Amino acid sequence: MLETTNLFAETTDSSDLDDCLSDALRTMKVSGSVLLHETYAPPWAVSIPTGDHLRALLSLGTGICVVPFHCVTRGQVEITLNDSTTVTLGTGDLAICFGGAAHRISNGASVKTSVAPVESLLRGQNVFRPRDKNLAHTTELICGAFYMHDTHLNPMFAALPSLLHMPGAHINEHNSRQAVTRMLAFESSKRSLGGNYIIERLLELLCAEAIRAHLASGEPLDRGWFRGLKDPTVGRAIALIHARPGENWSVIRLAENVAMSPSRFAARFSGAVGESPMAYLAKWRMNVASRLLNETQRGINDIATNVGYENVAAFSRAFKRHVGTPPATWRARSEPEGCIPALINNDEDASCESNGFYAV
Numbered sequence: 001m002l003e004t005t006n007l008f009a010e011t012t013d014s015s016d017l018d019d020c021l022s023d024a025l026r027t028m029k030v031s032g033s034v035l036l037h038e039t040y041a042p043p044w045a046v047s048i049p050t051g052d053h054l055r056a057l058l059s060l061g062t063g064i065c066v067v068p069f070h071c072v073t074r075g076q077v078e079i080t081l082n083d084s085t086t087v088t089l090g091t092g093d094l095a096i097c098f099g100g101a102a103h104r105i106s107n108g109a110s111v112k113t114s115v116a117p118v119e120s121l122l123r124g125q126n127v128f129r130p131r132d133k134n135l136a137h138t139t140e141l142i143c144g145a146f147y148m149h150d151t152h153l154n155p156m157f158a159a160l161p162s163l164l165h166m167p168g169a170h171i172n173e174h175n176s177r178q179a180v181t182r183m184l185a186f187e188s189s190k191r192s193l194g195g196n197y198i199i200e201r202l203l204e205l206l207c208a209e210a211i212r213a214h215l216a217s218g219e220p221l222d223r224g225w226f227r228g229l230k231d232p233t234v235g236r237a238i239a240l241i242h243a244r245p246g247e248n249w250s251v252i253r254l255a256e257n258v259a260m261s262p263s264r265f266a267a268r269f270s271g272a273v274g275e276s277p278m279a280y281l282a283k284w285r286m287n288v289a290s291r292l293l294n295e296t297q298r299g300i301n302d303i304a305t306n307v308g309y310e311n312v313a314a315f316s317r318a319f320k321r322h323v324g325t326p327p328a329t330w331r332a333r334s335e336p337e338g339c340i341p342a343l344i345n346n347d348e349d350a351s352c353e354s355n356g357f358y359a360v
Contacts, residue, residue, distance in 0.1 A: 020229060020242045021215065024156035025208050027287055028148040032203035033058070033342050036121055036143040037188040039074075041135070042108030044128035045115040051100025054145055057119065063333075065157075067146040069096045069206075070105060072168075073185055075139030080104045081163070092168020094177065096146070096210055099162025107139050118143075142185060146207050153287040153322070155273075155280065156211070159224030166210050177209045199342035228273035233258045237269060241281050245288050246308040251277055286322040289315070293331040300327050 040046075048068055049057070055066040070077060070089065077089045081103045089095055097103065104115060116127055130138045151157040166177070184202045187195050214226070221227040228234040237254050240247075247253075254277055255265035269277045285307040292303045304315035319327050 020235075020239050021156070021212065023242050024154055024225075025211065027291055028151060028154055028157065030146055030148055030204045030207045031200045031342075032144055032146040032207070034142060034144040034184070034188045034199055034203070035118070036141065037185065038121070038126055039130055039138050039140045040107065040126070040128040041130035041138045043106075043110060043113045044139075045104055045106035045109040045113050046121060047104050047115050047117050048097075048102060048143075049118070050102045051097070051145075053102075058145070060147065063149060065100070065148045065151040067096060067098055067100060067148060067207075068103075069094065069144055069146060071095075071142040071144075071181055071184070071206075073140045073142060073181070075137065075141075076107055077139055077141060078106050078109075079163070080106065085163075087163065087165050089165070090168065092178070092181075094166040094168075094181070094206075094210060096164045096166075096207070097162070098157070098160040098164060101162065105141075105143070108137070142181075142188060144203065146203060150287070150290055153283060153290055155225040155283060155287075159222075159226050160211070160214070161222075164210060164214060166213060177206065177213065180206050180209060196342035203342070223272065223274045225273060228269070231268070231272045233260060233265070234269050234272045237265070237277060238273075238280070241277075241284055245281070245285050246306050248308065249277075249281055282318060283322060285309075286319055289319060289327070290323065290330065293327055300331075303327070 048054075051066040051068065054068065055062075055064060058066070060066065070079065071094045072089045072091055074091055076091075077093075079087045079089065079095055081101055087095065106113070106115075109115075114127075116125075120127075148157070168178075180202055184199065184206065187199050187202065215229065221230065225238075228238055236258050240254065240257055241249065251262045251266050255262040258265060260268070266277060269280075273280060289303055289307045292298055292306065293300075298306075300315070301312050304310075304312050307315070309315035309318065316326050319330070323330060325333070
């Protein structure tokens with residue numbers, strides 16, 4: 001039985017919630033690439049395709065979710081989604097497009113402004129290069145993509161907003177995002193030994209810091225995982241499930257552990273998270289099982305027992321219902337990933353080939 005603790009306190013403190021957040025972050029195995037780190041002079045506009053298109057462009061496996069992000073280190077940027085929603089970013093702001101929708105980034109653009117596809121910029125063709133006469137209003141921007149695994153099994157990912165905007169004003173002495181951004185800008189502006197590895201780790205930290213800040217924000221949270229985690233009763237139940245996913249949990253047993261009647265507990269859990277306690281338990285068990293299948297050589301029967309199923313047949317049916325394939329097929333799947341550097345392009349005059357980028 002997979003247990004992270006032998007004893008579970010009747011109250012949930014910050015360390016219990018941190019374990020849940022750490023679990024959810026760890027299972028996504030976040031990495032990524034800096035696609036662009038350049039300066040643009042207005043008017044300019046760049047089109048960013050969907051996350052699926054970017055994944056194909058970067059020759060990544062189908063099991064990877066590609067999430068574009070934009071970090072403004074100087075100036076101003078407007079992000080316009082397909083539904084015409086516009087979000088303005090200032091210096092120090094970060095935007096992460098968890099929904100993976102196509103969008104446009106721009107500054108000073110009008111209907112007459114030519115929109116450059118991001119593919120052209122990846123090949124080093126910066127048509128918005130600043131000149132002496134328009135240096136005053138330039139924008140320095142780091143654009144990239146986070147690579148995340150098995151997001152369809154992750155309750156945290158499902159609860160993230162389609163566009164997460166983190167203003168620079170939210171950065172304080174308790175938030176490391178500013179330091180991470182500075183290091184990312186420094187590493188992506190030069191080429192040095194080990195640079196790609198450092199950038200990948202910085203991107204993992206940047207993503208985690210943004211999600212942690214979203215959870216800690218005082219803004220009202222929509223129904224979902226984050227709201228459930230911040231509810232003292234529901235958060236305690238989620239922590240129990242994460243600590244002992246193989247336990248023979250029921251609504252009654254969970255309710256007893258949070259000192260609430262089963263009916264009130266079930267209603268409170270569903271109202272906060274958006275699904276029943278048993279539905280959440282089943283999905284988290286499949287999350288744990290998928291990791292064990294991917295990362296260990298343990299037998300399927302052993303994994304089934306570990307996540308709370310008495311026999312392989314029941315486990316296999318549940319796994320296929322949630323994932324779409326049987327456990328054995330999931331384990332045997334082969335998803336070749338392209339060898340994508342963590343830094344795609346930071347040189348306006350660099351060629352596609354010299355940057356390790358090849359158009360698909």
